[in-house]
Structure formats: C-alpha cells, structure tokens
Amino acid sequence: MRRKRRGGPAWLDEDRPAIARITAAYMRHYSDEDRWTAYVEWIDDRGDSGVTEGPAKPDGTPVHPHLQALFARAKQAGVEPRIEEW
Numbered sequence: 001m002r003r004k005r006r007g008g009p010a011w012l013d014e015d016r017p018a019i020a021r022i023t024a025a026y027m028r029h030y031s032d033e034d035r036w037t038a039y040v041e042w043i044d045d046r047g048d049s050g051v052t053e054g055p056a057k058p059d060g061t062p063v064h065p066h067l068q069a070l071f072a073r074a075k076q077a078g079v080e081p082r083i084e085e086w
Contacts, residue, residue, distance in 0.1 A: 017044035017045055017046045017048065018044060018045050019042045019043075019044055019045075019070075019073075020042075020043055020044055020045040021042065021043045021077070022040060022041070022042045022070065022073060022074045022077055022079050023041045023042060023043060023049075023079070024039070024040070024041040024074075024079065025038075025039070025040045025041075025070070025071055025074035025075075025079055025080075025081040025082075026038075026039050026081055026082045026083065026084055027039075027056050027060050027081065027082075027083045027084065028083075028084045028085075028086055029058075029083065029084070029085050029086065030086050031085060031086065035055075036055065036056040036057065036058055036060075037053055037054070037055060037056055038053065038054055038055070038056040038062035038063075038067050038071065039051055039052070039053045040052045040053075040067065040070040040071065040074060042070075052066070052067060052070060053067075054066075054067045060081075060083065
C-alpha cells in the first residue's frame, strides 16, 4: 500500500492503486501501417491487472517518459522486453 505524502501535489495524497508488478513489456510493429506501439502489462497493489500503451520509435524506444520508466522498471525486475511483428 502506498504511503500518503505530506506537502506534495494533491493527487499523491489520494489512496490510488499503484503498480505492484510488471508481467510483460513488448513493442509491436504493425507492418501494414509501419507503426510502432509500446505495451506494458501490470498488476496493481489491489490485484487488478491492466495495460499501459503508447507510441514508440522504430529503434524500440517508447515516446512518452512514463512508458520509458515502465520499460526500465520491467528490465530491472527481470522482465525482458520483446518485439512482435504484426
């Protein structure tokens, strides 16, 4: 469970679920549109699962800093990102 912070932004003080475990991280290349998308699958501290997705560069780097951080966290946790061709 997340601790409440004092003096930070209001959204940090709310009792929101936090990502507890990352289960998968991958990039998909949609060849028909030549589009790259990054995906991170996770389970939060309440046991609910979800997916965060966003655009990625062809070199395999997510565009948004939040997804970049999730990919780094996945690697740190031993979840090796994979690349899929669709």
